[in-house]
Amino acid sequence: MNRAGLLALQLLIAVVLIGIWHVATTVPIGGVKLLPPFFFSTPYDVGARIVKWLVEGTIWRHLYITLLESVLAFVIGSVAGVMIGFWFARQQLVAAIFDPYIKMMNALPRVVLAPIFALWLGLGIWSKVALGFTLVFFVVFFNVYQGVKEVSPTVLANARMLGMSERQLLRHVYWPSALSWMFSSLHTSVGFAVVGAVVGEYLGSAAGLGYLIQQAEGVFDVAGVFAGMIVLAVFVILIDVLVSMVEKRLLVWRPAPGDARA
Amino acid sequence: MQAASQQLGNAVSLDAVTVAFSVADGGVYTAVERADLSVAAGEFVAIVGPTGCGKSTLLNVAAGLLRPAEGSVRIFGEPLRRLNPQAGYLFQADALFPWKTALENVAIGPETAGVASAEARKNALAWLTRVGLGNFAGRYPHMLSGGQRKRVGLAQVLIRDPKILLMDEPFGPLDAQTRQIMGNLLLELWTADRKAVLFVTHDLEEAIALADRVVIMSAGPNAKIIGDWRVPLARPRDISEIRLEKEFHDLHREIWSVLKDEVLKGYAQSTLAGAAS
Ligand SMILES: Nc1ncnc2c1ncn2[C@@H]1O[C@H](COP(=O)(O)OP(=O)(O)O)[C@@H](O)[C@H]1O
Ligand SMILES: [Mg+2]
Numbered sequence: 026m027n028r029a030g031l032l033a034l035q036l037l038i039a040v041v042l043i044g045i046w047h048v049a050t051t052v053p054i055g056g057v058k059l060l061p062p063f064f065f066s067t068p069y070d071v072g073a074r075i076v077k078w079l080v081e082g083t084i085w086r087h088l089y090i091t092l093l094e095s096v097l098a099f100v101i102g103s104v105a106g107v108m109i110g111f112w113f114a115r116q117q118l119v120a121a122i123f124d125p126y127i128k129m130m131n132a133l134p135r136v137v138l139a140p141i142f143a144l145w146l147g148l149g150i151w152s153k154v155a156l157g158f159t160l161v162f163f164v165v166f167f168n169v170y171q172g173v174k175e176v177s178p179t180v181l182a183n184a185r186m187l188g189m190s191e192r193q194l195l196r197h198v199y200w201p202s203a204l205s206w207m208f209s210s211l212h213t214s215v216g217f218a219v220v221g222a223v224v225g226e227y228l229g230s231a232a233g234l235g236y237l238i239q240q241a242e243g244v245f246d247v248a249g250v251f252a253g254m255i256v257l258a259v260f261v262i263l264i265d266v267l268v269s270m271v272e273k274r275l276l277v278w279r280p281a282p283g284d285a286r287a
Numbered sequence: 288m289q290a291a292s293q294q295l296g297n298a299v300s301l302d303a304v305t306v307a308f309s310v311a312d313g314g315v316y317t318a319v320e321r322a323d324l325s326v327a328a329g330e331f332v333a334i335v336g337p338t339g340c341g342k343s344t345l346l347n348v349a350a351g352l353l354r355p356a357e358g359s360v361r362i363f364g365e366p367l368r369r370l371n372p373q374a375g376y377l378f379q380a381d382a383l384f385p386w387k388t389a390l391e392n393v394a395i396g397p398e399t400a401g402v403a404s405a406e407a408r409k410n411a412l413a414w415l416t417r418v419g420l421g422n423f424a425g426r427y428p429h430m431l432s433g434g435q436r437k438r439v440g441l442a443q444v445l446i447r448d449p450k451i452l453l454m455d456e457p458f459g460p461l462d463a464q465t466r467q468i469m470g471n472l473l474l475e476l477w478t479a480d481r482k483a484v485l486f487v488t489h490d491l492e493e494a495i496a497l498a499d500r501v502v503i504m505s506a507g508p509n510a511k512i513i514g515d516w517r518v519p520l521a522r523p524r525d526i527s528e529i530r531l532e533k534e535f536h537d538l539h540r541e542i543w544s545v546l547k548d549e550v551l552k553g554y555a556q557s558t559l560a561g562a563a564s
Contacts, residue, residue: 179378183376183384184350197395205386270435277427278428
């Protein structure tokens with residue numbers, strides 16, 4: 026299927042869903058509306074709210090804050106994940122010692138940390154960055170660790186036969202392999218960075234998309250909640266498109282998924 | 288005295304080499320036992336044997352990637368203690384760096400040795416052209432066919448100008464036509480610069496067509512060298528035509544009569560082992 030056709034079908038889904046929503050919340054069937062607008066709002070109200078935000082310009086500051094938190098969480102989490110993942114993979118003893126702690130921390134639901142971060146770092150952006158960091162770090166860490174571990178033994182033997190020293194092996198073999206695994210998990214780690222930021226804002230802050238949604242919920246403003254969710258969804262999709270573009274550039278050497286001649 | 292001077296002339300000499308692997312159940316699997324093999328400088332030797340007999344194992348020993356449990360390995364008369372710096376190794380499995388282009392893959396050898404990047408690349412392009420891939424320099428390995436990847440591998444190894452060339456079923460996965468083309472290419476490169484070649488294959492015809500000597504391994508475990516034939520065919524040879532000559536057929540028949548039993552044994556063993564595990 027070509028791109029235009031695919032896009033048309035994707036839009037069709039949105040149109041159908043919004044249509045159902047519209048009918049169920051505005052057209053009474055047998056005297057009752059299937060979805061009471063008080064709980065479900067209406068597409069029109071939600072759309073009007075988004076337009077209002079855009080026109081008044083209030084939304085931009087919140088978007089900027091959420092974006093800033095996400096980017097910081099992603100960058101700091103990735104750098105730490107790459108460095109520690111690489112170190113652990115090359116130092117088996119270190120990896121073995123820390124193994125149970127890594128597993129424990131990774132299994133911990135990060136939401137419980139949010140209040141603690143708020144306590145430590147205040148209600149500004151850094152408590153959200155910290156929450157996103159704990160999510161991003163582990164994704165990157167595990168992927169880099171795996172990437173170093175799973176270097177093909179043949180490629181490694183070849184590199185050694187070509188005369189590479191230990192340092193050259195790091196640079197030409199382990200490092201590219203680790204990075205390729207990290208890049209292939211880019212969608213997950215970027216997604217987690219946004220999740221960390223929004224959840225952190227939701228649980229206590231003065232700005233950001235999470236804050237916006239939380240405020241609306243506080244006054245039973247369902248249209249505001251939905252509008253916030255839709256803005257967040259579009260934000261996430263735009264970031265994902267960006268990530269796909271970056272990924273395509275970074276992983277040119279990779280066969281496309283489904284290419285049988287891998 | 289005679290033996291000693293003979294040894295000095297050998298690029299590779301394996302003496303009574305035994306290789307054992309510890310296996311999962313705690314036991315020891317002796318893959319190769321007391322194998323003797325020598326390759327003179329500039330000589331092209333082919334090893335043929337049933338699958339799983341230990342051909343790759345012997346090459347790994349000659350490369351210094353694997354330490355034999357017993358026996359000695361000498362490279363130009365010197366005992367081999369670490370990786371063999373004189374050897375270029377063309378592996379059985381894909382060994383190119385997938386994240387480097389064909390050009391970068393070939394240039395990496397000289398670059399590793401400290402040659403300036405621009406010069407290494409120039410040289411690499413010359414080698415890619417020599418193996419017929421001058422127009423594919425910018426491609427990544429996954430964008431190349433199996434035969435093209437093997438050509439890049441060949442260039443990657445030869446650019447370092449090793450004295451010894453170890454090749455492990457390099458044309459194994461290729462189709463018949465490509466194998467012949469690659470065989471002729473290899474002979475052409477080898478004629479221009481005679482390196483000692485240790486060439487592993489499971490294809491007896493290929494071995495006879497290419498080599499000065501054909502060596503046969505018995506089926507494992509405890510595989511050893513059980514036959515050694517000189518190939519009396521004149522050079523230069525054309526792989527596709529040489530198969531039609533009478534001498535070729537005679538030699539093939541003679542070697543096959545020995546090899547056949549081993550192949551059957553090897554097959555029985557591998558299916559037995561498969562059933563047991
Ligand atoms: N790392 C290993 N551990 C245990 N057994 C091995 C190992 N490598 C090879 N073998 C065994 O040694 C034998 C020879 O292997 P190999 O040299 O790869 O055979 P081939 O002649 O097909 O190249 C086989 O039976 C194989 O199962
Ligand atoms: Mg093999």
